[in-house]
Amino acid sequence: MLKNPVLQKVISSEDVERGTRPAAQFVSGRLGDSIELMGAPMQFARNVEIYGEGEQADYLYKVVKGTVRTYKILNDGRRQIGAFYLPGDMFGLESGAEHAFSAEAITNATVLVIRRSALTALAARDNSVARQLLAMTGRELARVQNHIMLLIQTAQERVAGFLLEMTDRAQGRDEVELPMSRQDIADYLGLTIETVSRTLTQLENSAAIALPSSRHIVLRNRGALRRLNS
Amino acid sequence: MLKNPVLQKVISSEDVERGTRPAAQFVSGRLGDSIELMGAPMQFARNVEIYGEGEQADYLYKVVKGTVRTYKILNDGRRQIGAFYLPGDMFGLESGAEHAFSAEAITNATVLVIRRSALTALAARDNSVARQLLAMTGRELARVQNHIMLLIQTAQERVAGFLLEMTDRAQGRDEVELPMSRQDIADYLGLTIETVSRTLTQLENSAAIALPSSRHIVLRNRGALRRLNS
DNA sequence: CGACCATTTGATATGGATCAAGCGATGTGG
DNA sequence: CCACATCGCTTGATCCATATCAAATGGTCG
Numbered sequence: 163m164l165k166n167p168v169l170q171k172v173i174s175s176e177d178v179e180r181g182t183r184p185a186a187q188f189v190s191g192r193l194g195d196s197i198e199l200m201g202a203p204m205q206f207a208r209n210v211e212i213y214g215e216g217e218q219a220d221y222l223y224k225v226v227k228g229t230v231r232t233y234k235i236l237n238d239g240r241r242q243i244g245a246f247y248l249p250g251d252m253f254g255l256e257s258g259a260e261h262a263f264s265a266e267a268i269t270n271a272t273v274l275v276i277r278r279s280a281l282t283a284l285a286a287r288d289n290s291v292a293r294q295l296l297a298m299t300g301r302e303l304a305r306v307q308n309h310i311m312l313l314i315q316t317a318q319e320r321v322a323g324f325l326l327e328m329t330d331r332a333q334g335r336d337e338v339e340l341p342m343s344r345q346d347i348a349d350y351l352g353l354t355i356e357t358v359s360r361t362l363t364q365l366e367n368s369a370a371i372a373l374p375s376s377r378h379i380v381l382r383n384r385g386a387l388r389r390l391n392s
Numbered sequence: 393m394l395k396n397p398v399l400q401k402v403i404s405s406e407d408v409e410r411g412t413r414p415a416a417q418f419v420s421g422r423l424g425d426s427i428e429l430m431g432a433p434m435q436f437a438r439n440v441e442i443y444g445e446g447e448q449a450d451y452l453y454k455v456v457k458g459t460v461r462t463y464k465i466l467n468d469g470r471r472q473i474g475a476f477y478l479p480g481d482m483f484g485l486e487s488g489a490e491h492a493f494s495a496e497a498i499t500n501a502t503v504l505v506i507r508r509s510a511l512t513a514l515a516a517r518d519n520s521v522a523r524q525l526l527a528m529t530g531r532e533l534a535r536v537q538n539h540i541m542l543l544i545q546t547a548q549e550r551v552a553g554f555l556l557e558m559t560d561r562a563q564g565r566d567e568v569e570l571p572m573s574r575q576d577i578a579d580y581l582g583l584t585i586e587t588v589s590r591t592l593t594q595l596e597n598s599a600a601i602a603l604p605s606s607r608h609i610v611l612r613n614r615g616a617l618r619r620l621n622s
Numbered sequence: 623c624g625a626c627c628a629t630t631t632g633a634t635a636t637g638g639a640t641c642a643a644g645c646g647a648t649g650t651g652g
Numbered sequence: 653c654c655a656c657a658t659c660g661c662t663t664g665a666t667c668c669a670t671a672t673c674a675a676a677t678g679g680t681c682g
Contacts, residue, residue, distance in 0.1 A: 295526060299487075
C-alpha cells in the first residue's frame with residue numbers, strides 16, 4: 163500500500179540485531195566533563211529503527227560511527243526525511259515528551275545513547291551542560307531552517323544545496339562517498355528519485371560535479387553549485 | 393528588480409517611527425520571577441523592520457500586541473516567511489551570534505525587547521530560566537519541523553494546514569481575522585498569491601470554510617481540513 | 623469620485639511527478 | 653563458474669499541479 167518501496171524492504175536476519183538500551187553510565191566525581199561521558203555505546207544494523215515517532219523521548223543520541231536518518235511517514239505513504247546525522251552529530255533533541263520523527267540507521271552504526279533525565283539533572287547543577295544543550299538545540303533549529311530554504315527551491319537548487327551540505331560536513335573535502343540512497347535524498351529534498359537522478363546527471367553534464375560511481379560524488383565546480391543554491 | 397511587490401512598498405512617515413532599543417530593565421531582588429520582567433516594551437509600526445538578517449542577535453523578543461513575521465530574501469528576489477508570531481510568542485531565538493532571518497511588524501505591534509546577555513546571565517544562576525529558554529527553543533524547533541511537513545504537501549493541504557494552525561493559535565475558535573496578506577500566506581507556504589487565493593475559494597466552494605471578507609476566515613468543517621492536512 | 627492596492631479569476635506554460643522500460647552491479651543457486 | 657533474479661539507479665514519454673501572465677473586481681483613503 164505504501165508508495166515507498168524502501169519501507170517494504172525485507173529485514174535480513176543481520177538487520178535484526180538490536181540490543182536493549184543500557185542504563186546510562188554515570189561517571190561520579192568528575193561529572194562536569196562532557197555530555198559524551200554519560201552515554202553508553204550501542205550498535206544498530208543497516209535499516210534498523212533506533213526509535214519510533216511517538217515513542218517516549220527518554221534518550222538523546224550521538225552518532226559515533228555510520229549515518230542515521232530521521233523521518234516521518236505522511237498519511238499518503240510518502241516519507242519525509244528530517245535530517246541525516248553523521249559521526250559527531252547529536253539527534254533526538256525533540257522538545258516534547260515524545261519523538262516527532264522516527265530514527266533509523268542508514269548504515270551499520272554505533273550510537274551513544276544518553277539518558278535524558280540524567281542529562282537534565284546534570285544541567286540543573288552544571289550550567290555549562292545547560293548551555294551546551296541549548297546550543298545544540300539552537301544549531302538543530304538553524305539546520306531545520308536551512309532545510310526549509312532548500313525545500314522552496316527548484317530541483318537543481320535543492321540537489322546543489324544538498325551536495326554542498328554533505329561535502330561541507332565531510333570535512334569540507336570536495337569528494338564524498340554518500341551513505342544514503344537516491345530514495346533517501348529524494349525524501350530529504352521533497353523530490354522523486356527520478357528527479358534526483360536526472361538532476362545529478364544534468365550537473366554532471368554541466369561539469370559541476372563528477373560521478374565516478376553513483377554514491378561517489380566529486381565537486382568539480384563549487385562556485386557553480388553555490389550560484390545555483392543561493 | 394524584485395519579484396515581490398510587497399518589498400517595494402513605500403514606507404509612510406508613520407511607518408518610520410522606530411525607537412532606539414532601550415537597555416533592559418533589571419528588577420533586582422526578585423529576579424527569578426520570569427523572563428518577561430526583563431524586557432522593555434517597544435512599538436513598531438506596520439511593515440517596520442524589527443531586526444535584519446545578519447544583524448547581531450543581542451536581543452530576544454516577545455510579542456505583546458500585534459503580529460510579527462520573520463523572513464529571508466532569496467537571491468532570485470523571492471521571500472520565504474519563516475514564521476508568524478502572535479501575542480505571547482517569543483521570537484529571535486537564533487542559535488548563532490547573528491539573526492538568520494529578518495523580522496518585521498505585520499500590524500502595528502508592541503514587542504518586549506529582552507537583552508540576551510542579561511537573560512543568559514540570569515539563566516546561569518537560575519536554572520528554571522535555563523529550562524524555560526531550552527523549552528522555548530525546543531518548541532520553536534517543533535514548529536519549524538511542522539513547517540517542513542507543510543512545505544512538501546499539495547496546495548490544498550498547505551492552505552488547510554495553515555488555517556488549522558492559525559485557528560488553533562487563536563484560542564481554538566473556528567473563526568479568525570487574519571492579520572497577514574495573501575502574499576504573506578503565499579510566502580509562508582511556498583506558493584504564489586494566485587494559488588493561495590484559488591485554493592481558498594475552492595475550500596469555500598467545498599463548504600470547508602467561509603470567507604465573509606478576505607481576511608476573515610470561518611472554519612465550517614474542521615474535519616475536512618484535517619483530513620486534507622494529514 | 624478617482625487612485626491605489628489587495629484580491630480574485632481566467633488563460634496558458636512548465637517543472638517535476640508519474641508511468642514505464644532498460645541497465646549495471648551484486649548475490650544466489652544450479 | 654555461469655545463468656538468473658534482485659536491487660539501485662538511470663533514462664524516456666506523458667501528464668498534471670502550480671507558476672506565470674493578464675485582466676477584472678472590490679475595498680479603502682484622500
